Amino acid sequence: MKTRFECTANYDPSWINENKRGPNPLWLLEDLTKDMNLRKGMKILDMGCGKAITSIFLAREYGLQLWANDLWIDPTENLNRIKQAGVEDRVFPLKAEAHSLPYANEFFDAIISIDAYHYFGTSELYFSWYFQKLVKSGGQIGIVVPGVTDEINNEGDLPEKLKQLWSDDLYTFRTYQWWKNHWDKTKHVTIDLAGNIEDSKELWLKSNCDQELLAADEEDLLTFVKIIATKK
Secondary structure (H helix, E strand, O other): OOOOOOOHHHOOHHHHHHHOOOOOHHHHHHHHHOOOOOOOOOEEEEEOOOOOHHHHHHHHHHOOEEEEEOOOOOHHHHHHHHHHOOOOOOEEEEOOOOOOOOOOOOOEEEEEEEOOHHHOOOOOOHHHHHHHHHEEEEEEEEEEEEEEOOOOOOHHHOOHHHHOOOOHHHHHOEOHHHHHHHHHOOOOEEEEEEEEOOOHHHHHHHOOOOHHHHHHOOOOOEEEEEEEEEEO
């Protein structure tokens, strides 16, 4: 992993493991941002930031200003972590629900979301009515979400072993083609990149989470989807 994720390799693995809430978010973030146009000083919304380690990473590695938005983690807890990382002048933690975001339209230069957007963004209305409005024209929106290599619309689409472990929330796992169409049809953005992250399942396994689900995935349906778009 060190050769592929050179920036992440500079961070203490125990710090990452202590503060991650799923698969290693810095691996996913580093894979995403290498394909984005980020410049020092940009204002970025980190949507669903969890314990804010993705925001800390972006502030340190790119010199960005981050609004670290999460619904479930206390912003005071995140602020303490941000202060310990020495980036409190660039990372601002907030608690807000995805449909009640306290930001002005076109405030952000770009938006990033790692392993969170699928929880609220599968709605036919969310991208148009809420999300894309927050970024300036010409700004990018980049997400990484857990996904599948073939569409799963109901239990009948599932292999037998996965069927035993599949829960309602996992139906938010969609293909990159589904996400591409989901955004493209709104006509608010141009899709820059849509695909699966290389060696997704290996990264997931090495993150030491969801082991039972991954072991049951003998058909290699599970993956990480990466989508980057530019607002028109």
